Amino acid sequence: xxxxxxxxxxxxxxxxxxxxxxxxxxxxxxxxxxxxxxxxxxxxxxxxxxxxxxxxxxxxxxxxxxxxxxxxxxxxxxxxxxxxxxxxxxxxxxxxxxxxxxxxxxxxxxxxxxxxxxxxxx
Numbered sequence: 001x002x003x004x005x006x007x008x009x010x011x012x013x014x015x016x017x018x019x020x021x022x023x024x025x026x027x028x029x030x031x032x033x034x035x036x037x038x039x040x041x042x043x044x045x046x047x048x049x050x051x052x053x054x055x056x057x058x059x060x061x062x063x064x065x066x067x068x069x070x071x072x073x074x075x076x077x078x079x080x081x082x083x084x085x086x087x088x089x090x091x092x093x094x095x096x097x098x099x100x101x102x103x104x105x106x107x108x109x110x111x112x113x114x115x116x117x118x119x120x121x122x
Contacts, residue, residue: 006034010035011046011047011050014027018030020087021069021087021089022067023085024043024047024068027043055071056071061113076091078114080114082116093112
C-alpha cells in the first residue's frame with residue numbers, strides 16, 4: 001500500500017482540479033504552489049504509482065509527450081491547442097467508426113484528437 005504523502009495529495013488534487021489532461025511539467029508547476037520544493041523526480045514517481053493503482057490514465061498524443069488525467073471518464077476524445085500546448089477533454093464522439101474501417105476488418109477502439117486554437121488563445 002502506498003503512503004499518502006502531502007506530495008501525493010498535492011499531485012492528486014492538481015490532476016483532479018484541472019479537469020483536463022496535464023503534462024508532468026504542468027503537474028509540477030501546480031504542485032509547487034502547494035508543496036514548495038517538490039521536484040520532477042517526485043512527480044514521475046507518483047505518476048507511476050498512480051498509474052499502477054489505476055487512479056489516472058495516460059493520454060498519448062502523436063508527436064507530443066504523455067499527459068495524465070483522472071481515470072473513469074469513459075469514452076471521450078481530446079482537443080490540443082497548438083498555441084498554448086494545453087490539452088482539453090472533448091465529450092462528444094462522431095459515432096460509428098466501423099463504416100470507415102476497411103471491409104472485412106473489425107474495429108476494436110478508436111482515438112480522436114482535434115487540433116487548433118483554444119478559446120483562451122484565440
